[in-house]
Amino acid sequence: MKIAPKPNPTAFRRYSSLAQDKSLSHRSVIFSFLTSGECEIQDFLRAEDTNSTLQIAKVLGASVREEGQKLLLTPPSQIVSKAQILCNNAGTAMRLYAGLLASREGGVYEFVGDESLSKRPMDRIKTPLERLGAKLSSSYAPFTLYPNKLRGIHFHSPVASAQVKGAFILASLFAQTPSSFSEPELSRDHSERFLSSLGAEILIQNKMLHIAPLKKPLSPYSFVIPNDPSSVIFFVIACLIGKNLQAEFENVLLNPTRIEAFEVLKKMGANLSYEIRSERIEPVGIVRVASSSLVGVKVEKNIAWLIDEIPALSIAFACARGVSEARGAKELKVKESNRINSIVSNLKALGIEACELEDGLRVQGGEFRSAKLKSFGDHRIAMSFALVGMKKEIELEGSECIEISFPRFFEFLSEYVEVVNGS
Template sequence: MKLEVKPAKPFSLELEGLPADKSLSHRALIFALLCEKPCFVGNLLMGADCLSTLKIVKTLGLKVQKSKDNTLKLTPPKKFLHFNEPTKPLNCNNSGTSMRLFSGLLSSSQCQQNHYILVGDKSLSQRPMGRVVKPLAQMGAKIHARVQNFAPLSVLSSPLKGLDYASPIASAQVKSALLLASLQAKDPLNFSEPHLSRDHSERALLALGASIKLTPPKLTLEPLQKPLESFAWHIPADPSSAFYFALAVMLVPGSSVLLKGVLLNPTRIEAFKVLEQMEASVRYEFKGQMGAEPVGDIYVKHSPLKALNLSQNTASLIDELPALAVAMAVAKGVSVVSNAKELRFKESDRIATTLANLEKMGIECHALEDGFKIIGGSLKRPKEPLESFKDHRIALSFAMALLACGGDLRGVECVSVSYPNFLEHFRHLNS
């Protein structure tokens, strides 16, 4: 599918109905399996990745009922920590979160020896799983990957021991996989990472009654002695999805946007903080809590941007770095991003794909092994269509980039992974 974009006129937009947070949606479904009584979840993201997780938890025994207001009633299996053994592979499709979190959850059991096969699409099958497989194996997990630690994964649930683990990378998926595995282990998990990655899993476990001690970037989790407390959550808007409209404001002088009901977790709004460092006008208004997560509004107003060097907290920016690269393309000066090698192992090599599109738009830029360098200038209408490379973050970033100058973007259908109603919202900027 090709998206045709016209240069945008200044806009002032108040935006509700942004996509629900993807990370919280995945975790709500998984943690409901570990409760004793039904849980209720409103505004679950129905993007492709979360639908993969939804299908898997239903296969494992979670009963899902939808009410008239689209709230989901999630009823766990009758016998605590007893999951159905599937008769065919569990398909994670393109969702790395699904594969890594389920590899942890399903590896560990004090009461079952079920066999699970976790598979994915071609893209997911080329993404490294060793970062999860290796520490799980240290716990005694019977988990096997294809040569060089790629999916499919074969998992035989079994009793696991505790683990003292210093992760070489800051990764919420690695951390979450080990947390889920440790809930049924014999001994505690002592975990540390170079710096704090997204902390939704540990926040949720603390709120739901697990015995967990947090001293970021370290934590200690004791095995579960009883089911997690049931919960009723209304998933707030995803700050990663909201950020694309903040980017649009930076590309169209005279514009502003009010983003309503957004998750304000500090590990998730780092991209907005980077915009502030680039001298953007950003204001936050706290509105309340969803469990252990803060929620509120974000107001962004156009201002000229200046370049910056970015090497800290990149684990909290992996999803937004392509969009930040577009902002850097119109900033005054030379921007450098480093310590972001994880970009090469997402749905696409996001260093290569981001720079390929920027070059088509007349921006001088250079790839680094763990990031990129961008010389700020002005975005020009590309002579040939930009490509999504089947990566939703690339598609979303460059749909917004084209607002500055107009042009075409091919393969935009992949935005359904995280932003099913993107084209509806995009029309507010490009009708």
């Protein structure tokens, strides 16, 4: 795919619907298994990852009906005891469903992922789930989960991970005694927010989660999925590095643990603001942005809140005046690709001075040159480097992986660039 600057890009664009939040789409399906009746989900993200989560729900016995933009999910009276859990590329599905199923005594569940997911570490859920009482056959997919009667424990996760935390919470809700969970820094908090709003007893004290076993099923819910800040970020950066561009994004998830990348851009000099318009379960509001001159920044705090956005931020780093660094980001090495290596490799191909650090990367801002870039089979790498087309014509290999999380990406990006020959 070739992507090139557009002579006259749309100067002002308002987005009411862009890409629904992936994290909340996953959880809105999985958490329905904890309820006593039909749950209604509106604006569920239709992407490969989230469709995998929905298909697994059906395999486990959930009833799924569609009415326009609504999904109606009813949990089974009893989850099936044996199943193959086909997660494809969805790490959230693999880890959270393992937590959900860990207490289903007598069950046997084979978890399978694609080539990329099979390389991602599952010891980070294997250790806490086994300490709770379940058993996993391997630290990598494919693995078999052997559920068991669970006992409450305290677990300190060595990595700050919303997926690990979500898996632990789901298992602990079915333990015989209370559990607690801590991590090096607060990771994204969707699971505890969502479940607490439904009546689960999950308390936060001194940065530690305390989880009480469920006494009864949670109440069914109706939930509208807002726009995903991890998708909005691409178009925010497109506006920032373009000329005389402005955009507004409505119905954006503004959870404090999800907008750290916006805060980084503001520190870089971005003309960017947002305001909360509603706060039911999650804060949702509007984001405004305009083209800006950016300066380098050092990023080393709240890394768990922006780990998925660092590939996109690397494009802003490359367009900024001066040097930028992201530190404390070793987690990037075990994503869909080794994202530190992927970012630096592509930036060097573009003529940008960049280097890998043990726990992150350093980028010297400069001018792009035309180049042939690789996606490395990683949807966030592909979308991030497609933004270079705002400045220079590039060729991007493997752009089809974007279907994993944002199928309409190029439809929206074509407001700003020319897709010379598309996928």
